[in-house]
Amino acid sequence: MPEGPELHLASLYVNRMCEGVLFSGPVIKSEVSKNPDVPFTSEAYCITAASRGKEVKLTLTPIKTDEPKQRVKAGQVEHPMDIVFRFGMSGYFRFTSEDELPKHAHLRFYSKEKPCRVLSFVDPRRFGSWEPNGTWQPSRGPCVMFEYKKFRENVVTHVSDRAFDRPICEVLLNQKYFNGIGNYLRAEILFRSNIPPFVAAKTVLEGLGPDDSCQNENPMKNESDTKKTSVRTKKKLMTHQTDDLLSLCHTVPLEVVNLGGKGYDPASGDFSDFEAWLQCYYVDGMKTLRDHNGRTIWFRGDPGPMAPKDSKSPKAKKWAKKDDDHDYTNKKKGARERKTRIKQEGGMKTPKKEKDAGLEEAESKRRKLGETHEVNTPQRETRSNARRRKTSSVGVTAGSQRRTMRTTR
DNA sequence: CGTCCACGTCTAC
DNA sequence: TAGACCTGGACGG
Structure with missing residues (x-):
């Protein structure tokens, strides 16, 4: 949990x-x-x-x-x-x-x-x-969900700290500033913001102010100030309250709370709702890399300039539904079908000295086919390409991308 | 059976 | 920047 x-x-x-x-x-x-x-x-x-x-x-x-x-x-x-x-x-x-x-x-x-x-x-x-007789751990910052204003100020006033020299995907796990963000949230937040995971946090955060239109108080304030405010921009602001990164650190976790299930809990009867909510983490077709702390970061497109040049992307497994799951709280128990989300396999190849052939021959063989080809993919990139091709098997059949076919409900 | 992977901190070299 | 700390599920042989 x-x-x-x-x-x-x-x-x-x-x-x-x-x-x-x-x-x-x-x-x-x-x-x-x-x-x-x-x-x-x-x-x-x-x-x-x-x-x-x-x-x-x-x-x-x-x-x-x-x-x-x-x-x-x-x-x-x-x-x-x-x-x-x-x-x-x-x-x-x-x-x-x-x-x-x-x-x-x-x-x-x-x-x-x-x-x-x-x-x-x-x-x-x-x-x-x-x-x-404990107290909230002093070294942890304000809650990203329920102390948004303080959370935002804490980040904005410390952006020049050394901690923000690290890649944004790693800084998002720093609980001194992002208390509440974890591995699936950082992936979902960065995915929604279209910010490459390995860009210096300082670079993406500097320039952000202590306030934003996310405040319930005057939601559209900033928006009206915006000089141009193209129709498109306006639309985005209204749709997503404002989608600067810090705002997403607040709204994205709250979306999970509002799903009403148990959140990340494969044994829960509500897990399919959570699964359907995920847009990047463990989603078929997304890339993965190990960050400098050995944690897997899921993302789409460009990894960014600070990407580890040596890390291999781990191979994930599937998520299987525990059939048995007797979960009180039930209420709804429809949809019992197999949920297993197929995992893709490695995305980025990680440079690795190609000069020395030899290592991982079998590995490279399979990588050869469904690999990379898109170190770029700036963003747009509809999730359509049946990039999956991958090994003979699988076939991913149809562009099932969105694992979890929104069952019932 | 064994290996790899997992929603996170901690402290020790 | 590594391990250490743990159990258990998925997958491969």
């Missing part, structure tokens, strides 16, 4: 599921977790959640019932406690009956009812973390 939208959706989930629920007793940590114990226990308490960028904060609030003295005597806490979570690559919250505890439920809050229910922080890979 882990980019800004998923963290926020997780906070909504907790608030919805735990509304009116009384919890009781200590907070239990799994044996295997290396995260800190949570020194909190109460006869009766409630749980609420809030999110900021890529963090979620749970607030445990004791309900006044007995005399304070009695509670103290029983070793109970009488003041609220905040616990700040980071989800790593696989964290999420789940509220279940006690006998349906998910595997990897590393921190658990038990309800007071008879057959009790449990709010669990589930995290298979255990890259997630929590901090009892």
